[in-house]
Amino acid sequence: MSEKVLLVDDEEEFLEIMSERMAARGMEVTCASSAEKAISLLEKESFDAIVLDFQMPEIDGMEALKAMKKKRPESQIILLTGYATIEKSVEAMKIGASDFLEKPADIEALAEKIKKAKADKMLIVEKQTESKIKDILKRYGG
């Protein structure tokens, strides 16, 4: 099954080419050119991985990350960062980012991280379902 990915970046040309290359690798890609658009998309649907440019207009990367995690706590967010230092990315991982890649990124490395994100998300969802079932059984004495 293909990975369902939300790609978020304010550089339209980057979105266009990257999404074409990801689609050629069998991924189902949705693009958002701002963090606001991405957050509003998350209200309607869930993704296996979110690839987020960490420095975009209006909403600060950290704020966008927090808002996305609040909307979909199970979200696996991979940061694409232009920062030459990893300090900010490490800080972002502490508040819930799953991984990060420095721009310009290697698409094969990104594809690997997306696959891992999907597997991690499946584990989280499975655990959530298991806990819900246990809860129901407890309440109804099963």
Add this chain to the structure above:
Amino acid sequence: MGSQENLLAVAGLRFFGQMSASISHEIKNVLAIINENAGLMEDLAMMGEKGMPVSPERLTRIAGSVAGQVRRADGIIKNWNRFAHSIDRMNEEVDLPETIRFVSALATRLVFMKNITIEIVPPHHQITFNGSLYFIENIIWKCIEAAISMPLQNDTLVITPEKPDEKPIVSFSAFEGDSNELLPTLTSQMNRELLSQVKADIEIGDKGNAFALVFK
């Protein structure tokens, strides 16, 4: 070095660091697009090897995108180089409107990140005077930086260079809130050193929706 000179040196270095960080980030974005174009060409070449047709139009579009990004990077680097050379002389003739245009171009990404547009009102005549170009650029940036931290009407910062009498003035408007709130930032110890170096003062407009950088 005295403590005042020290403060000025720190202000100058911070300005250089802030601009360089922003510019290098912009260049990284350009490189990312060029990198994806190169990757796309590799993908298309692999498809071609497998007997899948690759249209010349597709290749022309990729070439166009790369050329566009190279032009973009060239503009960024030209500005960076010009900026680096603005510290060469401590006293020279400064064209004020041109310096405002240049600082705005240099800080494009920093301003864009706040979702703000800068509108520079062209003056009726030339405004030039002698001073340190680098520190004048520095104080103009500090004014822009403070201004874009406040809500602005139509998300637009209007910068108006004028010379009503002998004093060149740069006004920054139109704020939704009270520009008096910016006074502590604009007159911080470091900014006071910069203002003293370029022989200028900060004045808040009567209506409180603007402030001005007034050169003595």
